[in-house]
Amino acid sequence: ELKVEQNPLFLSMQEGKNYTIYCNYSTTSDRLYWYRQDPGKSLESLFVLLSNGAVKQEGRLMASLDTKARLSTLHITAAVHDLSATYFCAVDGLSGGYNKLIFGAGTRLAVHP
Amino acid sequence: NAGVTQTPKFQVLKTGQSMTLQCAQDMNHNSMYWYRQDPGMGLRLIYYSASEGTTDKGEVPNGYNVSRLNKREFSLRLESAAPSQTSVYFCASSDTGLGYTFGSGTRLTVV
Numbered sequence: 001e002l003k004v005e006q007n008p009l010f011l012s013m014q015e016g017k018n019y020t021i022y023c024n025y026s027t028t029s030d031r032l033y034w035y036r037q038d039p040g041k042s043l044e045s046l047f048v049l050l051s052n053g054a055v056k057q058e059g060r061l062m063a064s065l066d067t068k069a070r071l072s073t074l075h076i077t078a079a080v081h082d083l084s085a086t087y088f089c090a091v092d093g094l095s096g097g098y099n100k101l102i103f104g105a106g107t108r109l110a111v112h113p
Numbered sequence: 114n115a116g117v118t119q120t121p122k123f124q125v126l127k128t129g130q131s132m133t134l135q136c137a138q139d140m141n142h143n144s145m146y147w148y149r150q151d152p153g154m155g156l157r158l159i160y161y162s163a164s165e166g167t168t169d170k171g172e173v174p175n176g177y178n179v180s181r182l183n184k185r186e187f188s189l190r191l192e193s194a195a196p197s198q199t200s201v202y203f204c205a206s207s208d209t210g211l212g213y214t215f216g217s218g219t220r221l222t223v224v
Contacts, residue, residue: 004155033213041217042217043156043203045212045213088155098161098169099144099209100158100171101146101158101213103148103155106155
């Protein structure tokens with residue numbers, strides 16, 4: 001059974017600081033997604049990582065994937081208040097013959113002055 | 114706008130009442146999914162449909178039924194709502210290798 005673990009679950013950051021969110025998963029997969037969710041809203045796709053060693057960057061966020069370690073990271077550089085949201089990683093896993101997207105519990109990020 | 118449309122956006126039910134959550138996509142995707150989101154638990158898969166005419170259970174199927182009416186529509190039914198089903202429900206669709214698109218969600222409260 002595919003399981004996805006994120007840590008930390010809560011993150012309080014000062015503006016200007018750097019931090020990394022970690023996402024571990026339990027079975028082989030070569031497709032991993034990062035989403036952002038604002039309170040009361042749907043999920044916004046941030047990154048799709050499709051192969052080992054993939055690295056993608058958008059603004060102050062950078063995501064990477066190590067399929068051998070079954071680990072993805074979301075690195076935040078010089079955080080700003082607008083990044084406050086909940087971030088989810090999700091792994092596209094083959095189970096029962098079909099692809100399913102399984103989510104981590106999410107990391108609630110609060111950026112403060 | 115292209116995408117996944119969910120109705121209703123909000124609903125309050127009394128315990129024991131039934132209701133159907135509707136989902137439609139216009140991207141010609143084969144696969145559709147229903148998730149529920151509870152605080153601190155991320156999104157959990159309730160049911161999915163890999164193609165028209167097929168459905169299968171996800172992580173938390175108890176208390177729910179689904180119907181894949183055609184390629185566009187995938188509905189979720191609560192036959193006898195319970196307070197434990199108070200949640201936000203998201204529908205999603207995908208085509209292999211092209212990513213997932215989520216609807217805007219249905220916020221359901223069972224009292």
